[in-house]
Amino acid sequence: MSRQALARVVSEFSDKPFHARQLFSWIYGRAETDLAKMSNLPRSLRASLAERFVIAHPRVELRQSSRDGSVKYLLRLEDGKAVEAVYIPEKTRVTLCISSQIGCPLGCTFCLTAKMGLVRNLTPGEIAGQVTVLAAEHHLAANAYNLVFMGMGEPLNNYDQVLAAFHLLTDLEGIGIAARHITLSTAGVVPGIRRLARENPRPRLAVSLSATTDALRDEFMPINRAYPLAELFASLRELPLAPREKVTLEYVLLRGMNDRREDAHRLASLAGKLPLKVNLIPYNETWREGYAATPLESARSFRDALLDRKISASIRRRRGADISAACGQLAILDPATLEHPVSVA
């Protein structure tokens, strides 16, 4: 519930508006689920609420720790379905990677989540709940981490719920994450990008690109057949970017397929004057036959070709690969065998 929705509920039991603010702050700011512990609320109000409502965060069912410090969480939801989220410590900040859907319908060929298909959308509470749980697990203050919607699902295909979660997460009475520290990653859902351009405040945007011709992108990312590259970049140019804000392009490097210097030059031409930073992602070879990772030397040469064209680019360190927590690797594991993928029914 948003703070406003919670205020409507609390107004049935209390004529003091600040009680709703206190309750909101307990639930989201302190991740408290036990009404009895909300000591600054009147006992009678707590008792009335306890008769009618349950406060629940996703339940941690499994933690897998990587050698690099990342931790992947399997979180169980109220209806018994599960979702994954990842804690990623970096030099100066932490990044939390969260999911917007269970599974994903978009079928990108290099992505393990795609194998699940779409199971269902997550609610705002389930999305924000991933953050409250991971922040509490690692004792994180709200200004100590970045949040990326790069887990399972296409956030712009669950637009209303994701935006409601964004407002929950940025509410200063609750978790209070700065909007600029939240990035939403899309495969290129152009109507969603255009809608997002009209939001204020709004999260930052990352686009998973991974190909510079429509022919290849049609093959890697079927969403491109609906919204080809020219239309995608036209929608990105409509974003009212803040000073120094850049759109992030995620580019998974696949040997011999999209990693030649001419691909880098085409990418630079597509970008034109759009302020961009490009994250080059080493492909993880663990699960799909037919795709191979680009060798480091070629990845560097691709990056240098972009830098020569004045485009900010870096090769991202692969994080959490040993626990299948790297990009495109989230899918529900069988908790007994830790094998991918399993039935998600």
Ligand code: SF4
């Ligand atoms: S890469 Fe993202 S959009 Fe594509 S199938 Fe995977 S989760 Fe969905």
